Amino acid sequence: MNDIIIELKNVNKSYSDKPVVKNLSLAIRRGEFVTLLGPSGCGKTTTLRMIAGFEQPTSGKVYFNGEDITELPPHKRALNTVFQRYALFPHLNVFGNIAYGLKLKFVPNGEPTLDKKGNRIQKMRKLTKTEISDKVNNALKMVDLEDYGHRSVNSLSGGQQQRVAIARALVNEPQVLLLDEPLGALDLKMRKDMQIELMQMHQKLGITFVYVTHDQEEALTMSNKIVVMKDGVIQQIGTPTKIYDEPANAFVADFIGESNILSGTMVKDFCVDISGHKFECVDKGFKRNEPIDVIIRPEDIRIVDKKDKQCLVEADVLTCVFKGDHYQVTALTYGDERNEIIIHDNVKVDVGDVIGLYIKPFDFHIMHKSRIINTLEGKIYDENVVEFCGGRFDCVTSLAAGTHVKITVDFDDVELMDDEEDGTIGATIISSIYKGSYWQYIVRTDDYYDFFVDNDYEWTLNDRVGIKIAPEKIILEEIILDENGAAAENENKEEQND
């Protein structure tokens, strides 16, 4: 038997043409505790709802125990959900809520009977009152609410309602339990307790848990496997340690825990260059001088004396804050480009001090840049005017109007305007990552092209900005169309998701 219990294959979901989940494939093993993790709007809840059956994928298939359940309505699926705001029925008491599913259940009545043709058939029956009440009481005992059966659900505290919601789902003995940000409404202390209880339940019951959260700490604590999502696309799947120590890209690194994300180049195998400093690292297999992202966790940086022979790079201390079990230091490194980095160490330093920093070779996490230049397609509109993304940009070219062109623009050359009207086209900031000395933004135009932009100023997520590009910075290249009108040189437009 295959031990994969749930499988999603090439699942897409759009709401009125707006894609929410893009070509998602995921396999969940029996007994796993899988967490779908990502910022709000990343498609994690939609994915869970497609597993539960509340949403139908626009395309793609969902399998349960190898069976196609894409079209199956929720009430026929052998899984149960704990809802974000619990959704306990207010017209029923605690007992009634937990018994709701049991009262609808049919079980084999144990005595095989013969039908008219002599075939053995299993007659089904409903659960008896005592069976139901035994099961409900067991479930209440499991969530430590033994004497609460008669209570009205609205009289319970948030934590107790949470437990009832879990008991209501688990009493049906589902093969998979789906949890949609179940701890979101609880206070910090309660969350921590519930996290541990959920983990214990998972171990005891041995069933599969699929958990949705935007809280990276919760995901790291509880799961066997984390699925990091962004914009409806899976960024990385892995164990908590793997995701934390070896993030697949800058987004994952930035989302999971605090980290310093810097741009660098891979000089050769085992040697990385950041702002003119060369460091020893353990990564290889990159192209020579390939531009890469380097991730360094704050707790992996040691503060040493600047004269110490371990010292790799010197830095000015900007702030030093006591955090209980460590000091959080921000420092500005010396080099071709001065990078601001965060350090967690238990050494107290003073603002203005010059310190030395030491990082072990295997603490440099090196990854390919998701994109090194913006590439898109457009058309020459008029003399020295090119049209792309619904806007007409001035450019310098000798190509005739109507020519299909490939446009490349460097990250530095995309200018962002505070006022949308000042730009040639409008766009929304959908991602921002601080890279030590500048921010790298992903800016989405209204026709869903994502520009990568390096910029010194800070914008917040979902800000509207104008995009302007200097004419001489737009690099154009003619695309030769073949007979069918299709581009012979088919550039991959969606390269950010590798």
Next chain:
Amino acid sequence: MTKPKLRFSRKAFAYPYMIFLLLFVVVPLVIVLINAFLGDEGKLTFDNFIEFFSDKGGGMTVLGNSLIIGLVTTLICLVIGYPVAYFLAKYHASNKVFVLLFILPMWVNFLIRTLSTKAIFIALDVKLGMGTVMFGMVYNYLPYMILPLHTTLVSIDHSYIEAAEDLGADRFTVFWKTIVPLSVSGIVSGITMTFIPAISTFAISEILSSSKIFLFGDAINMHFSKTTNSFGVGSVMSLVMLVLVIIANVLVSLTEKKEEVKSAL
């Protein structure tokens, strides 16, 4: 030294309406009360009550008929109104126009509506009688049933329905075990909003049955008319009506309180 100051409290804004209430609600009620105990020669008497409750002038029979017609009307309104309210709520976002269409008749004066209905029945050659009266009643009071039901159904959190489906309920079970119980408050207020006006209605029955069917409201109306001039019995009937309305309201508030207690605990 404090300056004497003319001070208005905000309460003062309520005075005009309180005076209005006193003049046009409390005083008339007192007059009705006095009338009920007033005999022909202006003496205190219980004759009016005896006359009504002994069913001499057929007052009790009319009351009984009214209650039955009121109940049947309410029942029909509920049976027709619930599915309408349900579907309006289900497709609420896209179809605000439909909700408007169902409320629209309320904007037309009910006498005009009723007279037009009669004209249509006559034009279609339908015999005026119980059937036409029932039709007129349901037609008039249906919006009062739909509106509170719709409001309640729209406010039911969709996650309850999803939770029910998740626990194994098919559409039918979701409806009977989740949606209906959660809309009880709407059903109760729909019933009161239909039943109370329905039992006290007049004109509808008179117009749509060519004065053959006589309801409690018509009877009160008749007692106060110049030709009959039996204010005493009319007042007693008005009081009976008032008591019925109070009873109905108490019943409603009882069911509501039960829910409040539930949610407050």
